Amino acid sequence: MSIQDIQEEIIDEFSMFDDWEERYQYMIDLGKDLPLIAEQYKTDANIIKGCQSKVWVHAEMNDDTIAFTADSDAIITKGIIAILIRVFSNQHPAAIIEADTNFIDQIGLKEHLSPTRANGLVSMVKQLKMYAIAYQTQLK
Amino acid sequence: MELKTMINVTKIRQDFPILQRTVNGKPLVYFDNAATSQTPKIVIDSIVDYYTNYNANIHRGVHALSQEATDAYEEARIKIQKHFNAKHSHEIIYTSGTTHSINIVANGFAALLKQGDEIIVSALEHHSNIVPWQMLCEKTGAILKVIPMNEEGELIMSEYDKLLTANTKLVFVNHISNALGTINPVKYIIDEAHKVGAAVLIDGAQACPHVKPNVQELDVDFYVASAHKICGPTGVGMLYGKEKWLNRLPPYQGGGEMIAEVSFEKTTYADLPHKFEAGTPHVSGGIAFGVALDYMNSIGFNEIAAYENELLEYATDKLLEIDGLKIYGTSKSKTSVISFNLEGIHPYDVGTILDKLGIAVRTGHHCAQPIMSFYKIPGTIRASFSFYNTKEEIDALVEGVKKAKMMLS
Numbered sequence: 001m002s003i004q005d006i007q008e009e010i011i012d013e014f015s016m017f018d019d020w021e022e023r024y025q026y027m028i029d030l031g032k033d034l035p036l037i038a039e040q041y042k043t044d045a046n047i048i049k050g051c052q053s054k055v056w057v058h059a060e061m062n063d064d065t066i067a068f069t070a071d072s073d074a075i076i077t078k079g080i081i082a083i084l085i086r087v088f089s090n091q092h093p094a095a096i097i098e099a100d101t102n103f104i105d106q107i108g109l110k111e112h113l114s115p116t117r118a119n120g121l122v123s124m125v126k127q128l129k130m131y132a133i134a135y136q137t138q139l140k
Numbered sequence: 141m142e143l144k145t146m147i148n149v150t151k152i153r154q155d156f157p158i159l160q161r162t163v164n165g166k167p168l169v170y171f172d173n174a175a176t177s178q179t180p181k182i183v184i185d186s187i188v189d190y191y192t193n194y195n196a197n198i199h200r201g202v203h204a205l206s207q208e209a210t211d212a213y214e215e216a217r218i219k220i221q222k223h224f225n226a227k228h229s230h231e232i233i234y235t236s237g238t239t240h241s242i243n244i245v246a247n248g249f250a251a252l253l254k255q256g257d258e259i260i261v262s263a264l265e266h267h268s269n270i271v272p273w274q275m276l277c278e279k280t281g282a283i284l285k286v287i288p289m290n291e292e293g294e295l296i297m298s299e300y301d302k303l304l305t306a307n308t309k310l311v312f313v314n315h316i317s318n319a320l321g322t323i324n325p326v327k328y329i330i331d332e333a334h335k336v337g338a339a340v341l342i343d344g345a346q347a348c349p350h351v352k353p354n355v356q357e358l359d360v361d362f363y364v365a366s367a368h369k370i371c372g373p374t375g376v377g378m379l380y381g382k383e384k385w386l387n388r389l390p391p392y393q394g395g396g397e398m399i400a401e402v403s404f405e406k407t408t409y410a411d412l413p414h415k416f417e418a419g420t421p422h423v424s425g426g427i428a429f430g431v432a433l434d435y436m437n438s439i440g441f442n443e444i445a446a447y448e449n450e451l452l453e454y455a456t457d458k459l460l461e462i463d464g465l466k467i468y469g470t471s472k473s474k475t476s477v478i479s480f481n482l483e484g485i486h487p488y489d490v491g492t493i494l495d496k497l498g499i500a501v502r503t504g505h506h507c508a509q510p511i512m513s514f515y516k517i518p519g520t521i522r523a524s525f526s527f528y529n530t531k532e533e534i535d536a537l538v539e540g541v542k543k544a545k546m547m548l549s
Contacts, residue, residue, distance in 0.1 A: 052488045053488045
């Protein structure tokens with residue numbers, strides 16, 4: 001599935017929710033469900049520093065796609081990470097570099113990807129793209 | 141519990157336009173007062189009045205507007221002097237806020253310290269009260285020592301006594317801790333420091349919303365505060381210094397206003413307070429600072445403290461009814477600040493849910509990471525109450541925390 005298709009699928013899922021509480025409960029559940037990153041990659045070197053919640057990211061190249069795993073110590077942040085991983089993981093580096101995160105607006109979670117939000121997610125998206133750029137260079 | 145208050149909160153709330161607004165469709169509950177207090181209309185009006193009627197550069201114009209602006213700005217300085225009971229108005233230096241004030245003193249002491257001199261700070265400090273002293277120690281070879289805290293979030297005075305030596309030149313402590321609300325025994329700290337000949341700077345940023353400090357009675361050498369925590373605008377604050385100390389310290393910044401005479405060979409500095417006020421100041425901010433102090437004094441600091449204490453007790457009792465809720469900073473001597481966590485839940489998550497409910501709290505380490513390391517936690521949720529808050533708002537907070545707990549556990 002392309003990044004665009006996955007984003008539309010997520011927008012569809014979120015359109016079923018009536019209010020913020022249902023949206024947040026869904027995200028919290030996503031956060032709880034996913035074992036996102038192998039313990040050995042939860043190192044200080046893989047921490048992306050937000051002001052308040054810690055975010056870890058790990059990337060691996062499989063053939064010509066990148067598999068991302070990530071985690072956070074805050075559960076709502078973790079829920080959004082789960083959504084971002086679903087969108088960006090197992091995609092070709094070029095597609096990751098080009099992709100935007102506007103769909104986050106459409107599912108009512110815009111404030112979490114605001115550059116002023118102290119949760120590390122904006123830096124996380126930047127980091128995913130940095131990995132994509134690095135692997136893209138390797139592919140060439 | 142009935143609040144037996146002298147304060148007419150309903151009437152006071154009408155003074156604050158922002159308290160009428162909604163957030164995420166809910167009435168705003170503003171409990172981030174320890175970061176920034178809200179601004180009454182009378183203060184906002186004074187800023188509008190300044191820009192509408194007498195905006196001009198001060199202290200050097202011959203024209204009417206400049207004279208009016210200068211008069212208003214200097215009258216405000218006298219209001220600040222009287223509020224803090226300083227001996228002279230030139231002992232009050234306008235600054236951009238507490239951090240700026242602290243940096244003026246730290247920079248000034250760089251010229252007075254030598255290798256082996258000692259500076260004492262407390263374990264309860266805000267980052268702004270740690271970093272300048274670390275920089276000062278790097279520059280001068282002085283040594284930084286720390287007064288430790290106990291589990292209740294109180295400074296251990298017997299340890300402080302041991303740190304004081306003939307080498308102690310400076311002691312820096314906050315009057316009230318921003319992260320925990322502990323009221324520190326500043327009078328004792330000042331008196332003991334003076335016995336070994338050390339100067340004392342008290343950071344009053346968190347104290348000034350709750351108490352009216354008397355700098356002469358405290359016999360403190362330097363006292364600093366920010367206007368934005370006492371119903372004034374952001375970007376303005378003050379440094380009080382005893383005349384003898386301010387005369388000893390070199391200026392912080394070069395520029396206009398701070399000089400007496402300039403030639404290419406030598407510049408002589410202006411007298412106090414202008415020596416520390418280089419450049420065009422925040423004129424409207426200074427004037428509004430004075431109006432904010434008038435406003436708070438019209439309500440009365442005894443009344444404010446009594447009412448806020450009732451809010452604190454009410455909130456503490458209600459919050460502790462929630463299973464798994466832990467309060468950090470349990471000193472008997474504290475102001476209306478509650479720092480807490482829910483067991484096994486990240487403070488950021490709780491803050492996010494509370495925000496969706498229109499409740500503004502602070503989450504994180506509150507720029508006091510050493511305190512968080514002491515308790516081995518990533519941060520806390522901090523609710524800080526002001527005299528314009530109500531018991532009903534505390535009920536909303538308690539319900540919000542319960543909801544957050546339900547959603548997050």
